[in-house]
Amino acid sequence: MPVSVRRYSTAPSPPSPPPERPSNRLLPLTAGFVLLAGGAYLYLAREEPPLLGYDRWTPVKIKSITPLTPETSLFRLEVPKALLPPGLGSDPSARPILSLFVKEPNLQIQRAYTPLTSSSFNPSGPAELDLVIKRYADGELSPYIHRLGPGDELTVRGPAITWYYRPQDWDEVTFVVGGTGVAPAYQFVKDMLSASSIDTPKVSIVYASPSPSRILLKDSLDAFREQDPSRLSLHYLADRLDPNTSSKTAPQDVTIAFPDGMTLKKLLGKKEDGKRRVVIVCGPEGMVEAVAGPRGRNFSQGRVGGVLKELGFTEREVVKL
């Protein structure tokens, strides 16, 4: 079969003949060719799917925005079918937590966000993607995102792998999360429960919020637990009760406590020999530091500190997202 290749030659080319003036008879033919080529270009450009990718920015449309709390909303995006990140398919037992970068179109700032399910990146998954985004009044990017409305576009890049689980590494995955830091735990559990494989870990989530009404996605999380209580345990913590509520009217499955040493010791228990457990910590910086110690330089993990160090967890067993 003939293969057309493009050659790069260092040999000198023969001198070109002087250009001939096109005869008038050729003009209609040339014009027809130009029109045909232009039409083909426009047709191909129209048909090219705007795939998401780690190395390119793609505008995607905001389909709807649902407020969850005064500062936090769920942004549903319309996604074109995406390419999976390179290497993702090489180990089918690996379960990644994926994130997506969003940027402000006119400024060079980008921030990572965690979709509620990674199956949106799968060609056979849903053609929409949900991001739960908190607005920081003095933040650079989140106020811009919150000013957008349905029909507007967000410029995104990804997916990127935030962390991945492999059954040969861990028997149990524990999340200690706060605020929108629940998103990676949510994605991991939702994808795990919808997978047909039985090769899945036990998962526990300790989810800290300022008050019971600020617990995000609670109904869905409760439904996940009902779906498989043997594999998923959930513990909700709140710093305080909401105004005008009492411990009698507050949800009974929320404990008023901080994720401090005493509480986590009770919920996580002491580290057991022979039990391969990883603890993923994700939330406001102060919470991550208190639970797992400060991050290292240049966003590296740093040493394990805080409560998890007191409970005996090592660097290998703790991940700060």
Ligand SMILES: Cc1cc2nc3c(=O)[nH]c(=O)nc-3n(C[C@H](O)[C@H](O)[C@H](O)COP(=O)(O)OP(=O)(O)OC[C@H]3O[C@@H](n4cnc5c(N)ncnc54)[C@H](O)[C@@H]3O)c2cc1C
């Ligand atoms: C992998 C990953 C996934 C994430 N997923 C989500 C998600 O699903 N949802 C979500 O809402 N967020 C998520 N985040 C956080 C998100 O990326 C942004 O950090 C967040 O939206 C704030 O961005 P911003 O530009 O609005 O605020 P920033 O400008 O980054 O500021 C945020 C806050 O920090 C303070 N601040 C900024 N710089 C400093 C400093 N040097 N010292 C002290 N304080 C400072 C600001 O005053 C402000 O209150 C994720 C982060 C990562 C790394």
